[in-house]
Amino acid sequence: MAGSKRLDPRRLAGSHRRRLTVDDITVVDPDTLRRAVAAAAIGNTMEWFDFGVYSYLAVTLGKVFFPSGNPAAQLISTFATFTAAFLVRPIGGLFFGPLGDRIGRKRVLATTMITMAAGTFSIAFIPSYATIGLVAPALLLVARLVQGFSTGGEYGGATTFIAEYAPDRRRGFMGSWLEFGTLTGYSMGAGLVTLLSAALSEQSMLSWGWRLPFLVAGPLGLVGLYLRLRLEETPAYEKITADKKQSDEQKPKRHEYREILVGEWRAMLLCLGLVLVFNVTDYMLLSYLPSYLHAALGFGETPGLLIVLVCMVLMMVVITFAGRISDHLGRRPVLMAGCIGFFVLSVPAFLLMRIATVGTIFAGVLVLCLLLVCFTSTMPAALPALFPTKVRYGAMSIGFNVSVSLFGGTTPLVNEALISATGSTMVPAFYLMAAAVIGGVAVFFMRETARKPLRGSPPAVSSRREARDLVAAQRP
Structure with missing residues (x-):
């Protein structure tokens, strides 16, 4: 434990009625932890591979699936279909989240994995508007709704899974790998589209080239399913379900919705605010920006794609380091730095872009x-810590997806519509500033959770020696 910050046993006193023993503390096996992180991150990779492909193909998909005529109308229609998937995500969260608290994280995450992959894979086989007319965008919408429904149980489950496996003093670092998976998937999708756009003619892309990225979802989903089925349940979940004679207060309940929305209303409000700033900035920069650079600023499509792709790769380089920083400095300082940065620097950054x-x-x-790295590196650890173990999957899935649906997924559509209505290319900067204010308020009111046990769970450490040190450090 040299060179790292220890868990402070005085912080644990309020959550335990008796002195801790070594048997009370969860000792996490390093190999199991690595497999858990990889299995959780592969789902985010799959999800954001789809987003990367869809966002970078937005102009092409508009021409394939919607009537020709007005390019702006085609783009808005494409983003409307993109947004529709987010409208059903809360329904998926309501279904999968509490189910994960009842029957286990592993089985639900395996289900969401294969369903997400099937929805993305099926898009590759949809005929164009020129072939079957309005049935084409209708089928695209159905595929997007399947994706949205399954994704509703994905992020809440993945963050819960990693948070419950990770040692308390390394939860930020381990959680940051989830968003490393996000950037990997998005970079894979964006990179593949960029490569195809450079290698194929526009006619070839419109005819068949656009289908190739969606075909990758099939094997990628099978790999993710294999990884998830090999895992065991999280130690935190096993502890609250092991004893069949445990009290009703300890068991996951079937009236979870009331317990989540009434019993955890304060945590839910904080979750909504944190997810708002996280996802508005995320979808603005990673999903919408390539289309914005081309449609609003007239910048070349391929150079714009490459610029965003290079920036994503640079984010991947620093994201796990930022996760470590959140373990040492705390979640709140890192998140607040991101909020302040977006409020102060959004306008200057977009003014730079307008020079084109x-x-x-x-x-x-x-x-x-x-600045986005402040959120991507820290949120996977900060959000699950808001809720107790018995309702964590459900609360995370509901809170996260409601906020994403209302604010994150609508970001491309709303910004495109506002730019069309106002004629101002600075709309996205002001949108980011507003999100930063709301996020800053949420960060101000949240409690610091770095290096502390999850609510409703015992401390988690990396070794038996660390557990013995923690027990010995308690006050008599």
């Missing part, structure tokens, strides 16, 4: 992407 040279666009995008 490669250098100025790269500088503006990079500044915002590095």
Whole structure:
């Protein structure tokens, strides 16, 4: 434990009525932890591979699935279909989240994995508007709704899974790998689309090239399913379900919705605010920005794709380091730095982009992407810690998906519509500033959770020696 911050046993006193023993403390096996992180992250990789492909193909998909005529109308229609998937995510969260608290995280995450992959894979086989008319966008909408429903149980479950496996003093670092998976998936999707766009003619892309990225979802989903089925349940979940004679207060209940919405209303409000700033910034920069650079600023489509892709790769380089920082400094300082940064620097960054040279666009995008790392590195650890173990999956899935549906997933559509209505290309900057204010308020009111046990769970450590040190450090 040299060189790292120890868990402070005085912080644990309020959650235990008796002195801790070594048997009370969860000792996490390192190999199992690595497999758990990989299995959880593969789902985020799958989800964001789809987002990357869909976002980077937005212009092409508009031409394939919607009537020709007005390019702006085609783009808005494409983003409307993109947004529709987010409208059903709360329904998926309501279904999968409490189910994960009742029957276990592992089985539900395996189900969401294969359903997500099937929804994405099926898009590759939908005929174009020129072939079957309005049936084409209708089928695209159905596939997106399947994706949205299954994704409703994905992120809440994945963050819960990693948080419940990770040692308390390393939860930020371990959680950051989940968003590393996000960036990996998005970069894979964006990179594949960029490669195809450079290698194929526009006619070939419209005819068959756009289908290739969606076909990748099939084997990727099977790999994720295999990884998830090999895992055991999280130690925290096993502890609250092991004893069949445990009290009703300890058991996951069937009236979870009331317990979540009434008993955890304060945590839910904080979750909504934190997810709002996290996802507005996330979807603005990673999903919408490539289309914004091309449609609003007239910048070349392929150079714009490459700039955002390079910035995502740079985010991958620093994200796990930022996760470690949140373990040492705390979640609140890192999150607040991100909120303040977006409020102060959004306008300057977009003014740089409006100059529309490669250098100025790269500088503006990079500044915002590095600020985004404050959220991507820290939220996977901060959000699950808001809720107790017995309702964590359900509460996370409901709170996260309601906020994403209302604010995150609508970001591309709302910004495109506002730019069309106002004629101002600075709308996205003001949108980011507003999100930063709301997020800052949520961060101000949240409690610090770094290096502390999860609510409703005993301390979790990396070794028996660390457990013995923690017990010995208690006050008599």
